[in-house]
Amino acid sequence: MGCVHKTTIALVVFLLAFAHIGRAIGQSDDKTIERSVAIGSYAGVPTAYVSLGDLEGGVTFKIKLELRNTSGRDFDIRKMETGCNCIKVKLAENSIPSGGSGHLDLTLSTDEVAEHAKRTYGFSIFYSDSESIQVRVDYSISGMVSFRGVSSFLTSIPIGQTSHVFRVPLLVTEPVKVNDLEITLGESFRGMRTQVIVENDLQFLECTFVVPSDRKESYMDTITIADRKTKKQAVLGIVIELVSLVSIAPLTVLFVPREEDQAFESQVLIRVNRKMLVFPKGDKQPEIMPEFRFKVPGGNLSDTKIMRLSQGIYRAKLQWKPRDAEPFEKISKIEVEVETPLDRDQRALSVRFLE
DSSP, rough: HHHHHHHHHHHHHHHHHHHHHHHHHHHOOEEEEEEEEEEEEEEEEEEEEEEEEEEEEEEEEEEEEEOOSSSSEEOOEEEEEEEEEEEEEEESOSSSTTTTTTEEEEEOOOSSSSSSSSEEEEEEEESSSSEEEEEEEEEESSSEEEEEEEEEEEEETTTTTOOEEEEEEEEEEEEGGGGEEEEEEEGGGTTTTEEEEEETHHHEEEEEEEOOSSOOOOEEEEEEEEETTTTTTTEEEEEEEEEEEEEEEEEEEEEEOTTTTTTEEEEEEEEOOOOGGSSSSSSOOOOOEEEEEEETTEEEEEEEEEEEEEEEEEEEEEEEEEEGGGGGEEEEEEEEEEEEEEEEEEEEEEEEEEE
């Protein structure tokens, strides 16, 4: 147990370390932008749209914003609220008169790691307890070289599997070209094959990892992508674990029927590794229901019911009859195959008879 605990701590420290490195890359000095927009109306709500165009990722921008009040009414400002910590707003005046303007100082920190190139943020300027001017600020990240939405990556390989293919999402934006990327692998991943692929306008780094002959519980190292021209780069810490996919209770209970034509009934307890029940795309993914297939050598299944007891633990209730009038004593095992979106496993279970 102590060994497992130390391994877990090592994985957490490794991933946190590279999450920090990922944030540090790309920082630069503040830059200033000026915009002037009119306060319009959308669905009866005073609204202003501010487009900042293409902005470099990982940079803090100072934005001097003028809001022109063309609504025909005065706005006495009570408070302001922002939707995230990435944007800060300061209003120079306490009111925006009709026909006049309000002047704001915005501080915007653009994303270093993002899911998509187009970003939209907003803030509210309240002129009553419940009414506000809605301001929407949008921009597109330019010149980005990053792993899309992730600063660390964890994947698992079932024990016994010799190779594993996984994809890490990328976000590479103009003027950087995918063909100009250079990929550098850490020492533990030297034999891994990589290629950048594009599907439905989404970019991925596809990796093929071959398990070395000296198997370990886990492999930890980095992958670095860099633009040969701009020298921008992103570093991703990756952990590849070898795990057992399925463990099945060693005891399978067979209930012998009291009536001659009644089917036999078996109950099987199955535990599926939790790591194999979710897609590796984030922390809060819904549990994926595995597919179960059963086979009774020498018998015919008539009914199968699966009950989820808790995450990763299932109970199967099987009904079957011996084939070709064979005595049930000759049936000594039940074969179980479990498949998840990531892999599959198969086990044969011994049968214990209870009357």
